[in-house]
Amino acid sequence: MENTPAIAVLGTFDSKAEEHIFLKDQIEKRGLPALTINVGTKKPSPVPVDLDLFDSVRTKNPAIPKGRDHIITAMLQEAKDHIKKLHGNGKISGIISAGGGTGTHICTTIMHELPLGVPKVMVSTVASRDMSTVVGTKDIIMIHSVADLLGVNSISGLILDKAAAGICGMVQSQWKPSEEKKRIALPFFGFITPGAEATRQALETLGYEVIAFHANGTGGMAMEELAEEGYFHGILDLATHELADDLLDGYCGGIGPQRFEPVPGRSIPRLVVPGGLDCAVLEFTRTSIPKQYEDRKIFFYDFRSAIRLNEEETSFLAAQLAEKLNKDPAHIRVLVPSRGWSGADKQGGPLYDPDMNQVFLQKFRQVIDSQIEIQEVDHHINDQAFGQIAATVMDNMVKCAKLNIHS
Numbered sequence: 472m473e474n475t476p477a478i479a480v481l482g483t484f485d486s487k488a489e490e491h492i493f494l495k496d497q498i499e500k501r502g503l504p505a506l507t508i509n510v511g512t513k514k515p516s517p518v519p520v521d522l523d524l525f526d527s528v529r530t531k532n533p534a535i536p537k538g539r540d541h542i543i544t545a546m547l548q549e550a551k552d553h554i555k556k557l558h559g560n561g562k563i564s565g566i567i568s569a570g571g572g573t574g575t576h577i578c579t580t581i582m583h584e585l586p587l588g589v590p591k592v593m594v595s596t597v598a599s600r601d602m603s604t605v606v607g608t609k610d611i612i613m614i615h616s617v618a619d620l621l622g623v624n625s626i627s628g629l630i631l632d633k634a635a636a637g638i639c640g641m642v643q644s645q646w647k648p649s650e651e652k653k654r655i656a657l658p659f660f661g662f663i664t665p666g667a668e669a670t671r672q673a674l675e676t677l678g679y680e681v682i683a684f685h686a687n688g689t690g691g692m693a694m695e696e697l698a699e700e701g702y703f704h705g706i707l708d709l710a711t712h713e714l715a716d717d718l719l720d721g722y723c724g725g726i727g728p729q730r731f732e733p734v735p736g737r738s739i740p741r742l743v744v745p746g747g748l749d750c751a752v753l754e755f756t757r758t759s760i761p762k763q764y765e766d767r768k769i770f771f772y773d774f775r776s777a778i779r780l781n782e783e784e785t786s787f788l789a790a791q792l793a794e795k796l797n798k799d800p801a802h803i804r805v806l807v808p809s810r811g812w813s814g815a816d817k818q819g820g821p822l823y824d825p826d827m828n829q830v831f832l833q834k835f836r837q838v839i840d841s842q843i844e845i846q847e848v849d850h851h852i853n854d855q856a857f858g859q860i861a862a863t864v865m866d867n868m869v870k871c872a873k874l875n876i877h878s
Contacts, residue, residue: 476564477506478590478638479557481550481552481581483574484526485511488518490569493623494752497635498567503642506563508824510550510577524549533538550577551584558585562815565590565642572597579605581582587697591636592640594634597621612637630829636699650785652680654705656694656864660686660710660723662777662813663746666851667709669858674707677866681722686710686747689718689726695727698734705740707861712747714788715780719751722775728803731792733799742861743796743805746852748788749816749824750799777815779822786834794837800842804868806861807832810851817851831852 478498482491486505495505509516509523516523524546529535532545557563568578568587575595582591591611598615606613614634618626655674659667667823671681682703684690691713698706708731717724728736731743750770755761768779780788796803815822832847839845846864850857 472612475504475563477504478642479508479554479563479566480505481508481510481554481566481568481578482544483511483570483577483826484509484516484518484520484523485513487570487620488516489576489622490627491621493628493631494519494567494569494602494635498639499744501636501639502749503639506557508550508553509753510546510581512546512577513538513855522553524553541788547577547580550581551699552668554581554660558589563590565637566664567592567594567634569594569616569634570596571620575605579611582611583607583609585609586700588790590638592634593637593639594620594631603689608689609695639784648680652678652878653869654680654682655869656684656698656703656706657681658684658691658694658706658713660707660712660747662712662750662815663710663852665814665853666746666858668708668862669855670709670855671858673859673862674865677862679704679869686713687723688713688818691730692727694733695729695734697803698739701737703739704872705742705865707865708741708743708746709861710746711792712750712752713744714792715751715784718788719753719778720785722752722754733802738802739797740802740804740865740872741796742865743792743803744826744852744861745791745792745805745807745812745828747813748780748785748792750822752777752778768822768824770815777822779824779827782827784839785827785831789831789834793835793840796843797838797840800840801844802868804864805835805839805843805845806864807845807847808850808852808854808857809847810854812852815856817853820839 480491480495484491495507498505507520509520515525528545528549535541535545566582575597579593594614596616596619598613602613616630620627674681682695695764713723713726717726752775755774764778770777811817848860
């Protein structure tokens with residue numbers, strides 16, 4: 472096993488040594504090497520480990536201000552540097568940890584340094600809570616410990632053993648796509664699923680691999696991060712409605728400032744469609760309509776409802792999107808379906824308002840850089856024909872681009 476990359480067993484050994492040594496043992500019993508790393512901030516590991524970062528953090532930062540937050544910040548930087556080097560040098564094939572609130576924060580933050588596809592497993596006492604800020608845009612597997620982690624017993628041992636088995640299986644997985652194709656990112660959401668499916672099929676017919684992202688805030692940001700890493704030959708932003716939800720604190724909000732901005736260090740062609748910019752998705756039902764939205768057109772469905780945007784909101788979003796796209800005019804085109812922008816924005820639909828769509832377009836044209844072509848087509852976003860047109864435009868943009876792509 473000398474030349475086999477190890478599974479990093481990362482943890483706060485100052486408080487969870489028994490649990491992490493158990494993980495190490497269960498991994499090694501399955502025939503894979505493990506590399507133990509202590510990121511505890513209170514004291515050195517009480518048991519031998521392969522890499523104890525406690526002393527190195529203190530040595531490199533002799534003047535750390537008092538306060539646990541300061542030592543945690545220093546530890547995070549030290550550990551992130553080590554993990555990136557270990558992975559870059561082919562020393563680790565995956566990473567696993569177990570912890571409570573602080574341990575989960577420390578170890579998942581470090582996991583974020585590893586790229587897509589490197590197995591990342593976190594056994595956590597807080598995994599049943601909202602983990603959106605913990606997982607973020609990364610492929611981290613969260614496992615709820617059920618019982619607290621205070622030694623190894625019949626419950627914690629069962630959970631930890633299954634976690635060890637899981638990461639061993641992940642590391643040994645060898646799946647790869649049958650052939651390499653040019654990749655197109657396709658953000659969309661439920662209201663435009665027929666349009667996304669039509670677009671996907673048309674792009675696949677043209678020889679592309681289509682990677683869909685749920686435009687729910689996190690999905691759009693994950694796509695932007697992977698684009699920066701060089702995964703895509705083109706971006707077809709079929710759904711731009713994350714901007715609307717971000718404006719009204721909706722269900723699919725929470726996007727970062729880089730959404731729809733130029734991809735740093737890349738010249739990726741981006742085709743933009745105002746999909747879903749007719750509405751914002753908010754968490755209320757027909758029996759709990761917020762007072763400020765009582766006069767809006769509303770589409771009720773599960774525990775969420777979609778409201779039609781008003782003129783002020785529509786104009787703001789038109790200008791906001793145009794200003795973002797203006798930062799990279801050479802690689803942008805805009806495609807507008809004139810018969811509606813979502814499943815609810817169609818003739819007879821609960822949010823149908825073609826006049827408001829024109830408000831958007833009027834403001835958008837006022838702000839958008841004259842270099843950026845805007846093409847209106849006489850279709851609804853969910854029409855099969857619109858998907859065909861979008862795929863053809865994207866194909867032409869990719870053929871004219873010169874890219875440095877991740878293989």
